[in-house]
Amino acid sequence: MITEKEILHALSHVQEPDLHKDLVTLNMIKDIQINDLNIEFTIVLTTPACPLKGKIERDCVAAIHQYVNDKAVVKVHMSSNVSSTRQDKFVLPGVRNIVAVISGKGGVGKSTIASNLAMALSLSGAKVGVLDADIYGPSQALMFGLQGEQPYMEEVDGKSMMIPLEKHGVKVMSVAFLLKPDQAVAWRGPMVSSALKQFVSDVSWGELDYLIVDMPPGTGDVHLTLLQTTPLTGVVAVTTPQEVALADAQKAIAMLSMVPVKIPVLGVVENMSWFTPVELPDNKYFIFGEGGGEKLANLSSSSLLAKIPLYMGIMKGADTGEPAALQQDSPYGKIYSQLAQAVAQQVAIVNGKTSSASA
Ligand SMILES: Nc1ncnc2c1ncn2[C@@H]1O[C@H](COP(=O)(O)OP(=O)(O)OP(=O)(O)O)[C@@H](O)[C@H]1O
Ligand SMILES: [Mg+2]
Known part of the structure; x- marks a missing residue:
């Protein structure tokens, strides 16, 4: 027996x-x-x-x-049982891991990656939310097809909290939900910092395995406030293959050392790596150069998590509110699924290290 x-x-x-x-x-x-x-x-x-x-x-x-x-x-x-090593549960209680998608340069694909990473993690069976922290140029309402919708308020532990909207199983919160379509954000200077803090702390996410934060481009005060306000498990740094984007991404990573707690770089995503026309499936055109992802991974002592080529389907998905990761059998669906696995793996490794260090 x-x-x-x-x-x-x-x-x-x-x-x-x-x-x-x-x-x-x-x-x-x-x-x-x-x-x-x-x-x-x-x-x-x-x-x-x-x-x-x-x-x-x-x-x-x-x-x-x-x-x-x-x-x-x-x-x-x-x-x-998704691991977590968050100590303080004062901000974002119930959220096990918080991952920010950063880049120095604008337009490299942070928001697209944030929405598809969230979507792919959710398709794997995890509980996922997206926090659109780009207060001046919010994108997630568009990327999840939630424009014009409004979160409702609910009393949680005696405090009035915003309840995120939900699409395809992913919870989404953006300042865009608090504005009228033609209204711009008028937050300035010191107000930004306190408004952002409030925005982060006044959302009731419930239980989440992963909260993906879509960061604004650049490396200004808003970023510092966000890095200080949200207890990040780590960041995913996005670059395109060319030198300019790489230099800017390095600046964004350097910012991580300006906050007292150490924020690990979970890895690098190279976006818009090449273009392959449908009629010439074996050809790769390196429109934005080559090698930026590998270089940034080396410079930040992390690994290259994914290279994402230019696909019409990705762009269309972002514009129609149906994240491309939903097409799980498409070439890009597979890439996003692998990216989600790689990010989840790095989060588990970071948590493993932290818990054995404190054991
Ligand atoms: N791999 C890709 N293939 C095709 N189109 C893409 C890809 N990645 C991003 N795009 C498109 O590029 C544009 C810019 O992407 P996105 O808005 O995600 O960049 P961003 O870094 O968030 O920009 P910002 O700095 O303004 O916040 C969008 O129109 C998006 O649909
Ligand atoms: Mg963006």
Whole structure:
């Protein structure tokens, strides 16, 4: 008769590839059931967007065959409990991880990436929100097709809070919802800082695994306020392949060191990497040059999470309020799905490091 202890012993030989500890030590094995040679258990992953699910499952089956019984019939179930190491829950309570999408240069695709990253994480099964922090040029209402809508207010713990709008399962909040279509934001100077703080703290997100923050372009006071106000898990830096964008992205990363807490760079996304015409599918035209993503990843000691070519579908999706990531079988749908996995993986690694440092 196979025992639970034998199974746990076998699984203690399986490493979580990113966290470099075994699954038993990480408390990832639940609900072991044994019926003669039939073994079932659940692996609780740190994110539903785990890119290594397949490898972990194969390693578990192999370990049981090696250490318990080579004739065992193993059935592995997967669930997830998204990790978080946030200490203070004063701002954005219930939000496990906050990831800001930054760039120095404007127009490189931050907002498009933020909406599609959020969409792809949500499609993987995570609870996701998008905070449009670009108060002067908000885009997320358009990108999720929510123009003209208004959030409603609700009393939460005796305080009047805004409830984000929801589209395709993603919660969205933007200053655009608080303005009339032809109204510009008139916040100036010191007012911006306090208005932004209030905007961030007056939204009731409920439980979220990931809140994606779409940052404004540049490196001004608004950015500093946002970096100080939102307890970020990390940032994703966006650049296009050319030198100018790269230099600006470096400035945006340098800003991270101006706040007292260390904000990790989860990685770099190179956007508009090349263009391939439909009629010449094997040709790549490097319209904006080459190499910016790799360089920025090197300079920021992080990794290149994705290279996203120019696609009409991405642009159309952004303009029609249907994020391109929804087309999961399209080439760009696959790229966004991989990007979501890579970001979720980096968040889990950052959380793994933080929790072992404080243990
Ligand atoms: N990979 C892509 N393929 C096609 N079009 C893209 C791609 N990425 C972004 N775009 C388009 O480029 C334009 C600029 O993108 P976006 O608004 O996301 O940039 P941004 O960095 O947020 O700009 P800003 O600095 O003004 O906030 C949009 O029209 C968007 O649809
Ligand atoms: Mg933008």
